[in-house]
Amino acid sequence: MDIAPILLIALPMTLVMITGEIDLSVGSMVGLSSVVTGVLVQAGVGFGVAATIALLVGVLGGAVNGFLVTVVGLPSLAVTIGTMALFRGLAVGPLGTAAVTSFPEEWTALAQAKISGTPLPYIMLPFVILLAIFVVMLHFSTFGRGVYAIGLSSDAARFSGVRVERTKFLLFVFAGVVSAFAGIFFTLRYGSARGDNATGLELQVIAAVVLGGVSVFGGRGKIYGVIAAALLIGTLSSALRLANVTSDVINIITGVLLVLSVVLASVIDWVQLRRARLAAAKAARVGTQTIPTTSTSSPN
Secondary structure, eight states: SSSHHHHHHHHHHHHHHHHOOOOOOHHHHHHHHHHHHHHHTTOOOOOHHHHHHHHHHHHHHHHHHHHHOOOOOOOOHHHHHHHHHHHHHHHHHHHOOOBBOOOOOHHHHHHHOOOOOTTBTTTHHHHHHHHHHHHHHSSSSHHHHHHHHHHHOOHHHHHTOHHHHHHHHHHHHHHHHHHHHHHHHHHHHHTOOOTTTTTHHHHHHHHHHHHHOOOSSSSOOHHHEEEEEHHHHHHHHHHHHTTTTHHHHHHHHHHHHHHHHHHHHHHHHHHHHHHHHHHHHHHOOOOOHHHHOOOOOOOO
């Protein structure tokens, strides 16, 4: 249950980063959707309607990111840093330091319940559904091949017929709506809607994606590696909390893992490129030495 928001958001984030983009606003969107749900429930709106509106807010937030990146042409790093602050400000505004804690008991109980006869919480059911959707989308569809092509070269992908701008726009929308869904679960899991919910969550999501083998430069990565990395980070964080390690220290360790994973991936790429060049040079020398010489003789 603790790692569920990271697992959920890591799915669309994997595709976003394979295209060579990034979304730093996902943690703030979790907080914003949490506050939207809490404020609406406090105002007397049914929880189902409130959650639906929160999901629409996620779609809108993702569309804003996608529009600024694909239509306006701004870099995703700068855009999502801005929307990260914007969404967090919108989340803190309505409640300030207060919190909404009165939610329907059946929904909070469902968020904390486990599937009968198993140690798995019910949140794993929507996660498995989303996992299957994103696996098929990325690894078994033309859309996924386009995602990889964009990460390798946007211009080449465009000339190959891939609709680069539309693909990126959809991925940012997916990231927004899945983050909003994670925010709804986060709210029910802890029974509290606050503007500072999920602060710093984007760091853990990006760390899981990069540690799972997705290149920060785009064009490479598999979902199964990301899931394994997310579980590793979740297990490590839980163990450190049980050892009474503070959240600040856990964030430091997560940051170190993120830096090491990026550096290690770059070193591996450099070593592989170096070996390939040496092998090509050796093959060229061998080929030059084995070229037969021909001689011509004048007829008698």
